[in-house]
Amino acid sequence: MTDYSGYCSFIRSICDSGDLSSFKSSNEYRGILEHVSPDNGTDYIEYINAYSDITEEGIEGFCKLNDSIGNPILTDYGFTKASPTSLRYIFHSHVIFKHIQSLNLTSVDIVEVGGGYGGLSLAIHYFSNRYNIHINSYTIVDLKAASDLQRLYLKKTIPEANIYCVDAEMFGKNIDRNNMFLISNYCFSEISPEYQKEYITYLFPKVVHGFMAWNCIEPYNFGFNTRIEEERPNTGGMYNKYIYF
Secondary structure, three states: OOOOHHHHHHHHHHHHHOOOOOHHHOHHHHOOOOOOOHHHHHHHHHHHHHHOOOOHHHHHHHHHHHHOOOOOOOEEOOOOEEOHHHHHHHHHHHHHHHHHHHOOOOEEEEEEEOOOOOHHHHHHHHHHHHHOOEEEEEEEEEOHHHHHHHHHHHHHHOOOOOEEEEEHHHOOOOOOOOOEEEEEEOOOOOOOHHHHHHHHHHOHHHEEEEEEEEOOOOOOOOOOOOEEEEOOOOOOOOOOEEEEO
């Protein structure tokens, strides 16, 4: 179980000040997020090139937007300087959209458990037209401090998007949508078994399909028929998987 207390304390200080100028390069934040290695960034570029039709211009355009806030640590990849974490968001958005297309869905209500600062939500909205997928709504379930940061961040980057940030302490009880598509990248499998059970009880019945980037523990049956692949690239160890349902 990951200890988020220091992370939340740091985020609260950011939100109280309203200063988003440098949080991504702070050690207090990079212990949880913005810690993808430069080499893994190279791997993500290779996977984006191999498996998607996202161009270098598309990669650069998203990275410029996402990296324009928070002063992340950038790596020079030749055609662009970017945070390796931004490259992860691009590749994960591609993996998610290909799964949505495989389900013959053209529009989705997305619920994300654990949204960081909102980077994956930004990537999904940024690239949705490329995949001809309409995002009806996007709900992020997270700790209150993280939700406050997401509101600030996404208001600056995609103010027109239909995004809801809700308190994780409710475990989705207060979400009134059904037939949602669930995303949880490096969160659901990190939290305590007790919290996982709460999500399974209250949120998962409102979900029909989803994708998880899994870590920390061995995958188990959480109520859906799943397909499991190795994480690409492997960034954490033997339990790092992609889970589709």
